Amino acid sequence: MRLFRRRSIRIVLIVALLLVSALVGALVYFGTPSGEVMPEALAALESTAAVQVARGGWITFMPVAQQPDAGFIFYPGGRVAAEAYAPLGRALAQAGYLAVITPMPMNLAILNIDAAGAVINTHPQIKRWVIGGHSLGGAMASRYAHSNPQQIAGLAILAAYPEAQIDFSQRDLAVASIYGELDGLATAAEIEASFSLLPADAMTVRIAGGNHAQFGWYGEQAGDNPAQISHQQQHEQVVQAVRRLLETSGA
Numbered sequence: 001m002r003l004f005r006r007r008s009i010r011i012v013l014i015v016a017l018l019l020v021s022a023l024v025g026a027l028v029y030f031g032t033p034s035g036e037v038m039p040e041a042l043a044a045l046e047s048t049a050a051v052q053v054a055r056g057g058w059i060t061f062m063p064v065a066q067q068p069d070a071g072f073i074f075y076p077g078g079r080v081a082a083e084a085y086a087p088l089g090r091a092l093a094q095a096g097y098l099a100v101i102t103p104m105p106m107n108l109a110i111l112n113i114d115a116a117g118a119v120i121n122t123h124p125q126i127k128r129w130v131i132g133g134h135s136l137g138g139a140m141a142s143r144y145a146h147s148n149p150q151q152i153a154g155l156a157i158l159a160a161y162p163e164a165q166i167d168f169s170q171r172d173l174a175v176a177s178i179y180g181e182l183d184g185l186a187t188a189a190e191i192e193a194s195f196s197l198l199p200a201d202a203m204t205v206r207i208a209g210g211n212h213a214q215f216g217w218y219g220e221q222a223g224d225n226p227a228q229i230s231h232q233q234q235h236e237q238v239v240q241a242v243r244r245l246l247e248t249s250g251a
Contacts, residue, residue, distance in 0.1 A: 035084075035221065041087055051090055058103065071099070072129075073130070073131045077137050117151075129154075131152050134216060146166045161186070168202075180209075180234070
């Protein structure tokens with residue numbers, strides 16, 4: 001009996017050790033962003049005469065020359081540093097919009113789906129909000145928009161699609177689905193199959209030669225396909241589409 005108890009205790013300890021090791025491994029994996037923030041993104045984090053950049057709980061891009069009445073909240077992709085999307089935030093601020101990128105716990109938007117709520121409460125001067133996100137961030141931004149229709153006027157999903165139960169087809173919401181032709185992670189076929197969940201007048205932008213990683217500035221990503229256009233070319237098409245959404249969401 002004593003031998004049985006010792007063996008049982010030993011087994012329990014081994015199982016506990018394995019579980020702790022797996023937990024630590026998961027924390028390290030998800031807590032370490034994929035790739036490195038590229039120089040273009042680091043440069044976009046610097047304030048200029050045209051755009052004031054503030055770092056705190058969020059990364060906030062505020063146009064200097066005017067007080068915006070519309071804002072854009074962005075959820076980063078899974079295991080991607082929020083800073084990697086700084087060029088998008090800066091470009092929108094230069095166009096006259098408030099742009100806020102929300103870093104996520106463990107770099108996973110699913111752990112703070114309601115991050116947009118705190119941003120909205122902090123900026124009562126903003127009358128119209130559009131939310132967006134890349135990959136996992138886009139799916140979680142969709143969840144927030146679906147659950148908070150009174151707060152959100154538009155939704156931009158980049159290389160992403162809503163979950164099956166998140167149906168916007170009968171919603172009065174401005175939506176843009178922006179995706180890369182060569183995306184190896186959220187494929188064009190998968191995204192196009194999700195269009196039935198979007199409003200009939202949703203804007204769909206298929207970026208010829210674009211891939212998954214070039215929606216942010218963090219380098220290559222495992223499982224993705226090589227892009228056939230430059231990073232800057234893909235970025236410019238994303239900015240153009242998001243700006244168009246911001247304009248039409250107020251119509």
